[in-house]
Amino acid sequence: MTNVLVVKANNRPDGVSTKMYETFVAEAAKVEGINLSTFDVFEENLPYFGQELFNAFGKAQTGEALSDIQNASLAALNKSREVLSAADVVVFAFPLWNLTIPAALQSFIDYTYGAGYSFKYDENGNLVSLMTDKKYIVLAARGGVYSTPETAPMEMAVNYINNAIGGVFGMQKVDEVIIEGHNANPAEAENIIAAGLENVKAAAQKLVTVTA
Numbered sequence: 001m002t003n004v005l006v007v008k009a010n011n012r013p014d015g016v017s018t019k020m021y022e023t024f025v026a027e028a029a030k031v032e033g034i035n036l037s038t039f040d041v042f043e044e045n046l047p048y049f050g051q052e053l054f055n056a057f058g059k060a061q062t063g064e065a066l067s068d069i070q071n072a073s074l075a076a077l078n079k080s081r082e083v084l085s086a087a088d089v090v091v092f093a094f095p096l097w098n099l100t101i102p103a104a105l106q107s108f109i110d111y112t113y114g115a116g117y118s119f120k121y122d123e124n125g126n127l128v129s130l131m132t133d134k135k136y137i138v139l140a141a142r143g144g145v146y147s148t149p150e151t152a153p154m155e156m157a158v159n160y161i162n163n164a165i166g167g168v169f170g171m172q173k174v175d176e177v178i179i180e181g182h183n184a185n186p187a188e189a190e191n192i193i194a195a196g197l198e199n200v201k202a203a204a205q206k207l208v209t210v211t212a
């Protein structure tokens with residue numbers, strides 16, 4: 001069995017990236033030989049990554065009692081890493097909000113982005129990715145157009161996920177479906193979204209080859 005983890009990063013019921021998530025899961029459920037699970041970053045308790053977690057590490061060493069927020073931070077780190085470690089293929093379904101990813105997805109990345117876990121430095125100071133045996137798929141929606149040479153550098157959602165998950169963690173990208181421009185071009189919105197969701201279906205069907 002191939003473990004496919006879908007990271008759902010939108011809690012807008014009508015979000016286009018929510019539809020991408022739903023379409024992918026419905027189609028992937030038909031693929032044999034995969035074990036499909038969802039990690040919904042808006043449903044999980046993922047406190048902001050920061051000093052409370054670092055204090056929890058310190059207290060765990062000394063055996064001192066942890067506060068509620070420190071316990072929750074440690075649990076968030078452990079659960080995020082547990083689900084990621086178990087996955088062979090990771091699917092990220094997310095929107096472009098305010099030029100970047102939703103904060104809840106950022107929290108999941110923060111909890112899994114760590115020297116000694118997703119990457120390390122070698123004796124020469126070079127970054128070595130530690131998740132090269134995993135694959136990932138990008139499913140992203142953005143209302144404007146960010147695929148032109150002028151606008152692409154402003155986009156910090158798909159670019160960020162590719163830099164972090166592909167560049168640092170070292171996972172191999174097997175598919176990238178982007179639905180874009182439906183807000184900028186309302187007359188074409190329906191067609192843009194429908195065509196994009198067909199591409200999402202195709203990406204799910206391709207899991208057969210990814211897992212083979």
Ligand SMILES: Cc1cc2nc3c(=O)[nH]c(=O)nc-3n(C[C@H](O)[C@H](O)[C@H](O)COP(=O)(O)O)c2cc1C
Pocket residue numbers: 010012014015016017018094095096097098099100141142143144145183
């Ligand atoms: C809070 C919020 C912020 C957004 N920010 C941007 C943005 O910076 N650039 C853009 O092109 N579209 C922006 N949009 C439009 C979304 O990219 C668009 O709705 C797209 O379908 C992805 O979001 P969705 O999956 O929630 O629908 C924003 C939408 C919301 C709800």
